[in-house]
Amino acid sequence: MPSPSWRIIGRDVYWLSMPDYSTKFFENIWPIPGGVNYNAYLVADGSECLLIDSSKNVYAAEEFIGFLKQVTEPSRIRHIAVLHTEPDHSSLIGEVSNRVGNPVLYSTLRASAFMRSMFNVETRVVKDGDTIRVGGRRLRVIELPWIHWPDTMLLYLEDEGILFSSDAFGAFGALEKPVFDDETDFEQYMRNSKEYFATVVAAYRQMVLRALDKVGKLGLNLRIIAPAHGVVLRSRIPEITEALTSWCGLKSKRKITVIYGSMYGFTERLARHACSILKKRVEEVALHSSVESGVNSVLSDIVDSAGVLLITPTYEGNVFPPLSNIVELLRIKKMGVGKFAAVTVTKLWGGTAASQLSARLSEAGFEVSHVCEYVNYPGERDLTEYEKVLQGFLQKTLEKAE
Numbered sequence: 001m002p003s004p005s006w007r008i009i010g011r012d013v014y015w016l017s018m019p020d021y022s023t024k025f026f027e028n029i030w031p032i033p034g035g036v037n038y039n040a041y042l043v044a045d046g047s048e049c050l051l052i053d054s055s056k057n058v059y060a061a062e063e064f065i066g067f068l069k070q071v072t073e074p075s076r077i078r079h080i081a082v083l084h085t086e087p088d089h090s091s092l093i094g095e096v097s098n099r100v101g102n103p104v105l106y107s108t109l110r111a112s113a114f115m116r117s118m119f120n121v122e123t124r125v126v127k128d129g130d131t132i133r134v135g136g137r138r139l140r141v142i143e144l145p146w147i148h149w150p151d152t153m154l155l156y157l158e159d160e161g162i163l164f165s166s167d168a169f170g171a172f173g174a175l176e177k178p179v180f181d182d183e184t185d186f187e188q189y190m191r192n193s194k195e196y197f198a199t200v201v202a203a204y205r206q207m208v209l210r211a212l213d214k215v216g217k218l219g220l221n222l223r224i225i226a227p228a229h230g231v232v233l234r235s236r237i238p239e240i241t242e243a244l245t246s247w248c249g250l251k252s253k254r255k256i257t258v259i260y261g262s263m264y265g266f267t268e269r270l271a272r273h274a275c276s277i278l279k280k281r282v283e284e285v286a287l288h289s290s291v292e293s294g295v296n297s298v299l300s301d302i303v304d305s306a307g308v309l310l311i312t313p314t315y316e317g318n319v320f321p322p323l324s325n326i327v328e329l330l331r332i333k334k335m336g337v338g339k340f341a342a343v344t345v346t347k348l349w350g351g352t353a354a355s356q357l358s359a360r361l362s363e364a365g366f367e368v369s370h371v372c373e374y375v376n377y378p379g380e381r382d383l384t385e386y387e388k389v390l391q392g393f394l395q396k397t398l399e400k401a402e
């Protein structure tokens, strides 16, 4: 695993970059083959330092302190801020705090309860608009609950225009070294960022929109956004903010996502046939096997699709279970709002997959416009009819796409 490394991102402001290639599933749900980065920060002035967040305990507290020593004498750390308490950032804080001489810990009221409950650690409660002082420097507390935990606050370092944004503006992907947004493969970064949004943040998208609005109205002289995951942003903040706003609104492009399950290849053949029909009329068609595609990329494609076509065989009378799992995630996150869905079911002898799937997609917010059922593989006449159904689905779907 590449070592932690650090970089100066402002006057006496240090980015502590801790790559994690060993965690296979973020939150033990989302596959992260490219790993993930935990970003902590140090703000120093004279004899004092503020540490912002820590890391998941893939690093031991002793290793973390050894790393801190590359940047500062640990006894200078008089303050630690917990931006939210999810353990990918907070799990080392109690032990680090004990070892560096028990500095003052700051958090929101809810985070304070969570820190006590999870780690038996006490924090001093700060509120929206409060100031944390580090020597002569001032950091403004901006409470933004539900991004994506209810206990979140951001900090704004006034003299440098740096917003420490916690999980907001985060992305998957471990970093070999700390880099800014203009020093990385930006398209890859945006894919990582969109997958992070679709999996970790999307359920709270209305809160994120409110948060963006609130930060915008504060009139900050913002130069840098320093998130808890991914690269630090300095050059492309408007572009990234625009993308995040669009994802939060589930803005639809002229794009269809097709997701299928298949046990012996029949239903996969039907899904590929459907794709070839759709591709004649629409610029972007994303095809996913519910078994082989990573769920991150499936959800990420749905964020900006105008319509979703789900094609499932009947399994023990029900929806093919891997596809069912994806639909359940869509239901929990209500990701169908403003989008259309079509359902195609194959079966040999019975079951209720079509009605089950339609009902759950409706609960996810989709308008389910077309439902087809076939016994085994559709015959030639059925396929001609199916093409007409898909064209009807496309027409309805694309009317609302941008």
Ligand code: FEO
Binding pocket: 084, 086, 087, 088, 089, 148, 149, 167, 228, 229
């Ligand atoms: Fe990256 Fe919500 O923790």
